[in-house]
Amino acid sequence: MNKGVPLAEALALYHRAADRAPAPVLADIDTLLNAYHPDHARSSAIKLTVGVNAGDECQRDLADLLQAETFIDEANLAGAPVTDVDVLVVGGGGAGCAAALTASEQGARVLLATKLRLGDSNTVMAEGGIQAAIDPEDSVQCHIQDTLRGGHYGGDPALVAAMAGDGPDVLRWLINLGMQFETTPGGDLQTRRAGGMSVARLVYCRDYTGLEMMRVLREAVIQHRSIEVWEQSPVVELLSNEHGQKCVGAVVTSLIDGQVRIVRTRSVILATGGLGRLHLNGFPTSNHLGATGDGLVLAYRIGAKLRDLDSFQYHPTGLVNTPHLSGKLVTEAVRAAGAVLLNGNARRFIDELQPRDVVCAAIVRECAEGRGVDINGQRVGVWLDTPHLEQSQPGLLEKQFPNLMTRTRVSGIDPRAEPLLVYPTLHYQNGGAVIDANGATTVPGLFAAGELAGGIHGRNRIMGNALLDIISFGRRAGIAATATRDRGPKKVTLEHVNRLRRALTLAGMPMSRRSPQVLPPYAAKGLWNH
Amino acid sequence: MSSTITDADRQQVVTLTINGVTVSVNKGMTLVEAAWHAGISRVTSVGCLEGVCGSCRVMLGRGKEVTVGLACQTFVEAGIEVVFLPAASAPRHHYEIDDFQDGWDIHARFHEIFPEASRCRHCHGCVRSCPKGIAVEDGIALAAAGRYRDAGETFIECVMCELCDVACPELIAPAHVGLFCRRVTAHFHLRPPNLIFRLEAIRQSRMEPDHE
Secondary structure: OOOOEEHHHHHHHOOOOOOOOOOOOOOOHHHHHHHHOHHHOOOOEEEOOOOOOOOOEEEHHHHHHHOOEOOOOHHHHOOOOEEEOOEEEEOOOHHHHHHHHHHHHOOOOEEEEOOOOOOOOOHHHOOOOEEOOOOOOOOHHHHHHHHHHHOOOOOOHHHHHHHHHHHHHHHHHHHHHOOOOOEOOOOOEOOEOOOOOOOOOEEOOOOOHHHHHHHHHHHHHHHOOOEEEEOOOOEEEEEEOOOOOOEEEEEEOOOOOOOOEEEEOOEEEEOOOOOHHHOHHHOOEOOOOOOOOHHHHHHHHOOOOEEOOOOEEEEEEEEOOOHHHOOOEOOHHHHHOOOOEEOOOOOOOOOOOOOHHHHHHHHHHHHHOOOOEEEOOOEEEEEEOHHHHHHHOOOHHHHHOHHHHHHHHHOOOOOOOOOEEEEEEEEEEOOEEEOOOOOEOOOOOEEEOHHHEEOOOOOOOOOOHHHHHHHHHHHHHHHHHHHOOOOOOOOOEOHHHHHHHHHHHHOOOOOOOEOOOOOOHHHHOOOOOO | OHHHHHHHHOOOEEEEEEOOEEEEEEOOOEHHHHHHHOOOOOOOOOOOOOOOOOOOEEEEEEOOEEEEEEHHHOEOOOOOEEEEOOOOOOOOOOOOHHHOOOHHHHHHHHHHHOHHHHHOOOOOHHHHHOOOOOOHHHHHHHHHOOOHHHHHHHOOOOOOOOHHHHHOOOOOOHHHHHHHHHHHHHHHHOOOHHHHHHHHHHHHHHHOOOOO
16 A cells, blocks of 8 residues: 555644545446455455355355354253244344334234444444435335445345335334434425435434434333343354254353253244444454354355345444544534535545445545555555535534534543544445345245345445334344244254255365354453353 | 643553552553453443443542542552442333323322432432433432433433442432423423424325325
8 A cells, every 4th residue: 555645744734724626526436346345356255155145246255154063062052051932033133123113013912132332333333314205305116216326236126126116114103113303494304315315215314313213112012011132142053954954043141141042932033133243354344243144154054045235334434543443433413514525635526425335446546556644554445525515514413413523522532623534444244144024034944134134235335225224124134024823843953954964074174163253252252251 | 731741641651559459550451451461350341332332330549539430531659559340230120111091190100110310319329420420419409300301301411320329328310301391391392393394294205096
């Protein structure tokens, strides 16, 4: 990498009051993405050897986890206490809570098991908003088109149509549960436009949209009479019938005492979220501590087909100059509000409201070609020009982005006075488990919702579709998971584990690695000893 | 610029105790980073690492002064005693939002569910314990007076760490009162014309005979 412009020199070139020239026109998006997006970095992806996706491209670090040995064998299950429920929801974020609430609305006995605390999730950190086509100039069709285009036409149109069509009713459902949104003086829901949207479609609650959503969902789940919640309880394996062909339960363990428990179910809904904490390709992450891709591993081992395992979203604006917040986000809404990106020479280099993968690649390009801001040769980034935004709209940052202001205040930074140094950060898993419009995976009895599921966002998610996705498909999975009224499992086995183990042996793959990851290594020391 | 100061800070070593274990770590680390760095066992209550999930509750002892806070938002200090707190137990107050049939009796229902809310003795324990600087006591007074919208607005930055619930000698559960206020405000009063118009348009298009 070329060295960038040293920090002091870049600060001298930066002038808050200078007029900002228009961004240069981007000649060819594909060339930029192919050259600079981390997905395309050399040796990022390999082909899977075993399992239903054998032969498909998969990010290297993730492939190691998918093709690994389990923690559980038959001996662990002997004598383990058994709990019977109708529906087991795995994951305590927005998708898991939406699924649990909806399944219980249908009359099911629901158990929600979550690795950390209920509500500890990426949902709580989402700042910008949730998309729904409610503006007079907008339509569900337009929402579908923007989502497909933003995903470079890699998404499944049926899933996108299902999600976009749910948008307005998702808002109604959330408001009924008690979630607040910003309104206009006339009482309309306030909308704003962000990257990849052709009209204003983002509804929000200041820059606390995810927090507001999560605390309402969390309270609704805790207070619900027919939902039981197990916290600090990661699922480390699924259970299959004697043919290994149907999901009939799960093995739940405890971070507190290590106790292994068997849960027998009619349906399992996986809502375990993403995998930023695997730090793919060595990137920092915006993600929550629990985002270690556990659900992908569980789903793959029981035979569920996955997709787009080589496609991840690197959010363009992760914080750089605050070590303890490294990789944490500055919401895209700040760019939507008018903040521009400047390189070390104080020049704009990209239309800031291009889709996230394009803006990300452009930042990587600036830094790789020596136009980034260089801090002591250790870190590099570009400016997010918040002071200029503050100057043109005084008070806006304090009023609309209290979360950003609070967070930077702790670090002694004032975004109104100095620009923020940013660099892309691993943010979102674009692919995941293959689902249908009911959230059903390719394995009977197994459903997936939220970031874990794939096929909706193609190869790039646009802002505000994650919060819609989790509620839309969380509810769909919650309904579908209760619709199958068979008599429940007769026998719970690890037949699917034996199947994958045989395949690994035949392929001559190493059996030393175990998965799921559960916690990142730096947090697991002294805490979670396998 | 703060980044260079922080880099310099990280060269200095400070000694503190976490869950009773003496650890020496670099200045500029948060308490969470310090706990990880030192391999402190049983620290499971870590979540977002940016101060919005409210999980990493800690008790902080500086000499005789004892306070509480969030470990991911607190930097290491020499001599400080840190204890990671267990997660809050299940709430004692129970309601489901669909139990409320209309808004006219909500004041009575509120005092049935949270009878302690009108017994605040103004000890400021909740205010001192709040890592977000929320005027918790004022919010509780507004709630007790039936001003749910204003009360809820007081709690906009609440991250549900429930430290105020622990601090309250009257067992008011302020965090849950705040959330109740926010929820009933949306549940009864948020009726956006643009959303209602679109929902009706979608309903009518589904009723058209030629709709698939």
